[in-house]
Each structure stands twice: as structure tokens, then as C-alpha cells.
Amino acid sequence: MGYSISPRLALTCTEDMLTMVARLHRQQPDLWIQTHGAENPKEIKRVLDIYRAQDPSYRSYIAIYDRFGLLTDKSLFAHCVHIDDTDRVRLAAAGSAVAFCPDSNMFLGSGLFDLDAAWRYGVSVGLGSDIAGGTSYSPLYVLNQAYKVVAVRGGRLPALRGFYLATLGGARALSLDHHIGNFTVGKEADFTVLDFAAAPTLARRTEIAESFTERLFALMMPGDEQAVAATYILGRRVHERRPSA
Structure with missing residues (x-):
């Protein structure tokens, strides 16, 4: 702290x-x-x-x-x-x-x-x-x-x-x-899991991407909090998106 x-x-x-x-x-x-x-x-x-x-x-x-x-x-x-x-x-x-x-x-x-x-x-x-x-x-x-x-x-x-x-x-x-910032061994495991198909527009954009950097760029554009599938703090899952009804 x-x-x-x-x-x-x-x-x-x-x-x-x-x-x-x-x-x-x-x-x-x-x-x-x-x-x-x-x-x-x-x-x-x-x-x-x-x-x-x-x-x-x-x-x-x-x-x-x-x-x-x-x-x-x-x-x-x-x-x-x-x-x-x-x-x-x-x-x-x-x-x-x-x-x-x-x-x-x-x-x-x-x-x-x-x-x-x-x-x-x-x-x-x-x-x-x-x-x-x-x-x-x-x-x-x-x-x-x-x-x-x-x-x-x-x-x-x-x-x-x-x-x-x-x-x-x-x-x-x-x-x-x-302490934080990437996945180097020994750092605190605070991270989010992002879903490339969280919304139709995002799914379509990542589907036609030709590289991983293009997929990341797609997340930068139409992506928002809807793309967060799960959140981990110190390696423990504290949030998970509920499936749509």
C-alpha cells in the first residue's frame, strides 16, 4: 500500500x-x-x-x-x-x-x-x-x-x-x-482477461484481422468495459462477466 x-x-x-x-x-x-x-x-x-x-x-x-x-x-x-x-x-x-x-x-x-x-x-x-x-x-x-x-x-x-x-x-x-505492469515472474498478478468477441462489431473486426497487433488495435477502437471477461487481483478472480440471458 x-x-x-x-x-x-x-x-x-x-x-x-x-x-x-x-x-x-x-x-x-x-x-x-x-x-x-x-x-x-x-x-x-x-x-x-x-x-x-x-x-x-x-x-x-x-x-x-x-x-x-x-x-x-x-x-x-x-x-x-x-x-x-x-x-x-x-x-x-x-x-x-x-x-x-x-x-x-x-x-x-x-x-x-x-x-x-x-x-x-x-x-x-x-x-x-x-x-x-x-x-x-x-x-x-x-x-x-x-x-x-x-x-x-x-x-x-x-x-x-x-x-x-x-x-x-x-x-x-x-x-x-x-510490482505490476506485466507478467514477469515475481510480480503481482493483477490483470484482466479481454474478450475479442465481446460485441458484434468487435468480433467482426478481430475476425478479419491479419495479425495480433491488428486484434489489439480493434480492442483500442470499439472496445470498452464490455470486453472485460474477468478480473484478477493477486492471481485470484474477483470478477467474471455473467453470460447474457
């Missing part, structure tokens, strides 16, 4: 609060720090207006967290839609991670996260639902949205890379990849 310090976002935090969060993390370095970063332009402007009124030298939203020592190898920043290369360099150097929340970003009209740029600079990225702003808990549905965000930016999100984001990539973003 682990615990996270979660200052809501810089907009709702005083400098004293951010200082306290950093101090608490130094005292308990096994704690995670989780907060928002650079989600939408109006938020960013408001944050910088507030902090620059106290110190005009604040360069960016991420730089505010950096100034207070909150960029650590246990820090996870949701969104980071509107960051620049300097921010990416600092996040990567600190070992901090980003939660890519495409469903939330699309729903709220926040912008398009630059996944390729994050990876190019070595930033650790995992997939996030941000259900407060998103519309689905399903990683498959969120992957569907992620594919579209990357495509609109002119890139591609292959199925294998997408499923990496939802599994081992997420585990690495949380520094939990020594």
Missing part, C-alpha cells in the same frame, strides 16, 4: 502549502506527489498571474512546482497539455511522470497533449482517465481517445505502444513497475 500527497493544483495552493508538501516528501520520500499541471490556457494564465504577482521570475506552470522542489522521481503530473521543451527537459531530468488524460482533455476542450514530444525528451508517461473530467473508466475507451489525440497532432499511436501506456507504462510512471 502506498500514499500520495495531492495538492489539488497550484491555483488552489499557497506558497506555504507547496513548501509544506515538499518538506513532507523530503521527510517521507516513499510518498507520491500527485497534482495537475498546465491543463488549459485559462488555468495557466490565472496561475501565472497569481504567482508572478509575488515573483515575476516564474517561467511556467511546471516551473512553479520545480521552484518548490516538487519535481521528484515520485511525482505525477496530470495533463501537461501546454508545456514546452524546457518543461519536458526538467520533468525528464527529475524522473517525474505525466498522466496522459485524453478523454478528459477532449471533453473539457483543454487541448491536445503532445505524446511524441514527451517521449522524445524521455518523459515517463502513463494513461489516465481523470474521471472527474473524463467520461469513462475504461482504459480501452481512453486508448481510443488517445489514438485520436495523437492522430490530430499528425502522429500515430500503434496498438502495442497504446497498451504499453495502459499497463507497464503506467506502472513505470508510478515507480511501481517492480
Whole structure:
């Protein structure tokens, strides 16, 4: 079990609060720090207006967290839609991670996260639902949205890379990849069993697939929580889909 310090976002935090969060993390370095970063332009402007009124030298939203020592190898920043290369360099150097929340970003009209740029600079990225702003808990549905965000930016999100984001990539973003994320011997057996024929459209799409990666891509597109046939925690089945009547 682990615990996270979660200052809501810089907009709702005083400098004293951010200082306290950093101090608490130094005292308990096994704690995670989780907060928002650079989600939408109006938020960013408001944050910088507030902090620059106290110190005009604040360069960016991420730089505010950096100034207070909150960029650590246990820090996870949701969104980071509107960051620049300097921010990416600092996040990567600190070992901090980003939660890519495409469903939330699309729903709220926040912008398009630059996944390729994050990876190019070595930033650790995992997939996030941000259900407060998103519309689905399903990683498959969120992957569907992620594919579209990357495509609109002119890139591609292959199925294998997408499923990496939802599994081992997420585990690495949380520094939990020594416990979870894949089926390496000795890791905790937390996993779901997915049904390629859970719905007619999905069944048809996977039936004509010519490779396993095409089948995974089919899961990324029409797939959602209906495709989950069973769920296991520590190797014990805790959920199994009931047959249709």
C-alpha cells in the first residue's frame, strides 16, 4: 500500500502549502506527489498571474512546482497539455511522470497533449482517465481517445505502444513497475482477461484481422468495459462477466 500527497493544483495552493508538501516528501520520500499541471490556457494564465504577482521570475506552470522542489522521481503530473521543451527537459531530468488524460482533455476542450514530444525528451508517461473530467473508466475507451489525440497532432499511436501506456507504462510512471505492469515472474498478478468477441462489431473486426497487433488495435477502437471477461487481483478472480440471458 502506498500514499500520495495531492495538492489539488497550484491555483488552489499557497506558497506555504507547496513548501509544506515538499518538506513532507523530503521527510517521507516513499510518498507520491500527485497534482495537475498546465491543463488549459485559462488555468495557466490565472496561475501565472497569481504567482508572478509575488515573483515575476516564474517561467511556467511546471516551473512553479520545480521552484518548490516538487519535481521528484515520485511525482505525477496530470495533463501537461501546454508545456514546452524546457518543461519536458526538467520533468525528464527529475524522473517525474505525466498522466496522459485524453478523454478528459477532449471533453473539457483543454487541448491536445503532445505524446511524441514527451517521449522524445524521455518523459515517463502513463494513461489516465481523470474521471472527474473524463467520461469513462475504461482504459480501452481512453486508448481510443488517445489514438485520436495523437492522430490530430499528425502522429500515430500503434496498438502495442497504446497498451504499453495502459499497463507497464503506467506502472513505470508510478515507480511501481517492480510490482505490476506485466507478467514477469515475481510480480503481482493483477490483470484482466479481454474478450475479442465481446460485441458484434468487435468480433467482426478481430475476425478479419491479419495479425495480433491488428486484434489489439480493434480492442483500442470499439472496445470498452464490455470486453472485460474477468478480473484478477493477486492471481485470484474477483470478477467474471455473467453470460447474457
